[in-house]
Amino acid sequence: MGRWIEVGDRAWVRRHAELDLSLGLVVGDRACLVIDTGAHEAQGAEFAAAIRELTGLPWSVVLTHSHFDHSFGTAAFGECPVWAHPACRADLAETGEAQRSVWAERYREQGRPQEAERIAAARLVLPGRLVGGTADIDLGGRLVRLAHPGPGHSGHDLVAHVPDSALLFAGDLVEQGAPPSFGDAFPSAWPAALDQVLGYGARTVVPGHGEPVDTAFVERQRAELAEVAELCRAAGAGEIAVAEALARSPYPEDFTREALGRAAATA
Numbered sequence: 001m002g003r004w005i006e007v008g009d010r011a012w013v014r015r016h017a018e019l020d021l022s023l024g025l026v027v028g029d030r031a032c033l034v035i036d037t038g039a040h041e042a043q044g045a046e047f048a049a050a051i052r053e054l055t056g057l058p059w060s061v062v063l064t065h066s067h068f069d070h071s072f073g074t075a076a077f078g079e080c081p082v083w084a085h086p087a088c089r090a091d092l093a094e095t096g097e098a099q100r101s102v103w104a105e106r107y108r109e110q111g112r113p114q115e116a117e118r119i120a121a122a123r124l125v126l127p128g129r130l131v132g133g134t135a136d137i138d139l140g141g142r143l144v145r146l147a148h149p150g151p152g153h154s155g156h157d158l159v160a161h162v163p164d165s166a167l168l169f170a171g172d173l174v175e176q177g178a179p180p181s182f183g184d185a186f187p188s189a190w191p192a193a194l195d196q197v198l199g200y201g202a203r204t205v206v207p208g209h210g211e212p213v214d215t216a217f218v219e220r221q222r223a224e225l226a227e228v229a230e231l232c233r234a235a236g237a238g239e240i241a242v243a244e245a246l247a248r249s250p251y252p253e254d255f256t257r258e259a260l261g262r263a264a265a266t267a
């Protein structure tokens with residue numbers, strides 16, 4: 001079950017204890033936009049029902065990226081426009097089944113068979129409205145701008161900017177309550193993606209996991225990611241040992257190790 005936090009005029013975040021996940025909703029005069037759909041159809045259905053308590057307007061969905069916890073609930077929203085970066089669609093098509101088996105297995109190992117079964121049963125929906133750069137979604141009386149600020153947490157992150165409320169849904173490009181996740185990241189490009197995000201001028205930024213934050217938080221995370229990017233560069237160039245990179249990193253060892261691996265793979 002989730003709980004709502006209001007983050008602006010007719011804009012909300014649905015917070016979940018599981019994975020500290022944050023899903024978004026922006027409502028206009030004629031339509032609403034759903035930002036990410038949760039880890040499986042049951043979570044998507046609970047989210048959809050909660051939205052229907054706030055508005056009866058037709059919805060469209062935007063997926064910030066392809067990771068299961070953001071995209072596997074989409075089928076619960078039925079026939080509707082689903083926006084995403086073209087590489088998000090490609091990645092869901094390519095890795096969706098692997099994500100399903102890895103995460104279902106992980107939840108089984110944790111002694112949580114119901115969660116595992118829900119992930120195993122989720123019908124994957126491939127986005128049909130593709131945006132590689134920017135796209136404005138007219139909700140009636142207000143616009144939401146979708147934008148790809150470059151590779152960062154994944155190769156295809158999309159953010160949803162609501163200019164009339166100085167509000168931005170950042171997906172996992174920003175993470176509160178835990179270090180950023182590097183499993184599919186582009187560590188050397190991530191700081192520049194956050195420069196783009198900061199350039200949109202939002203005052204409230206909603207991360208994909210954790211509580212809404214202000215721009216000072218995003219600036220700090222950008223500085224930490226720049227430190228990690230520099231450590232990855234220096235380690236990759238042989239200027240410092242891996243052990244030194246791990247010791248100097250602002251993030252825990254396992255996160256930094258993953259960043260080093262991804263930096264080498266994406267160089």
Ligand SMILES: [Zn+2]
Pocket residue numbers: 065067153172181
């Ligand atoms: Zn993610």
